[in-house]
Amino acid sequence: MNLVPLHPQADTTRPQRIRWVVPAGAVPAAGRPAALPAPLAGMLAEGVLTAVVVEPDAVVTDLAPGRRWTDDGPRVRTALHAALSRGWQGEATTGADRDAALRSSVQRLLDGPVGDVARSHGGHIELVDVRDGQVRVRLAGACDGCPASRLTLRHRIEAELRRYHPHLAGVVAVQPAGRVSRT
Incomplete structure (x- = not known):
């Protein structure tokens, strides 16, 4: 298993809360997950955790009352490592918030790695x-009319988005003349 680095940050105002800082792109868009990866879902079901919230660069976990991080922290860390190492699966949000979470993920890609590639080619x-x-x-x-643009949309944007947003219907390029081409 390839371990994703985690750094716990205590919340001084809420001793039951730990913010686990993760590398950029390791988790889906921010929000309260509708579905969690199995190891974390099990900890919620068992009552070890009371909440899991995803931030752009962290996973925030709330330990159940009466539990202690010295006892349960290593198990939570192991569950997070398992969830992140397999590629986080599960919706970031539900209902109308799905598009907002998807928008956030797209913008993160365009401001970051995908946009960097496009900008490097003009x-x-x-x-x-x-x-x-x-x-x-x-x-x-240079992206407008580029033969490689379909590959960029399909493999650099759509494939990455599907890791965190299974409800993704697709990525389409809107042409300046108003035409739409499907990837």
Whole structure:
């Protein structure tokens, strides 16, 4: 198992809460997960944890009253390592919040690794809209009309988004003339 580095940060105002700092991109978009990876879901079901909330760079866990981090902390860390090492699965949010979480993930990719690749080639990818699980982007600069743009949309954006957003309907490029091409 490839361990994802975790750094626990105590919450001085809430002793039952630990914020586990993780590398960028290790967790889905921020929100209260509707479904958790099995190791963490089991800890909620057992009553070890009372809440798990995902932040862009951390997983926040609340230990149940009467429990102590010195006793349960190693088990929580192991569960987080297992969940992150397999690739976090599960929806970040439910209902109408899904599109907001998806939008956040897309923007993170476009501001970060995917956008960096596009910019390195003189291009730009702009987020146009996210609705009902469909992501609409506009390709500009060298990306507009580039033969590799379909691969970028499919393998660099869509594949990464599907890791955290199984409800993703697809990623489409909106052409300047108003045409839509599906990846």
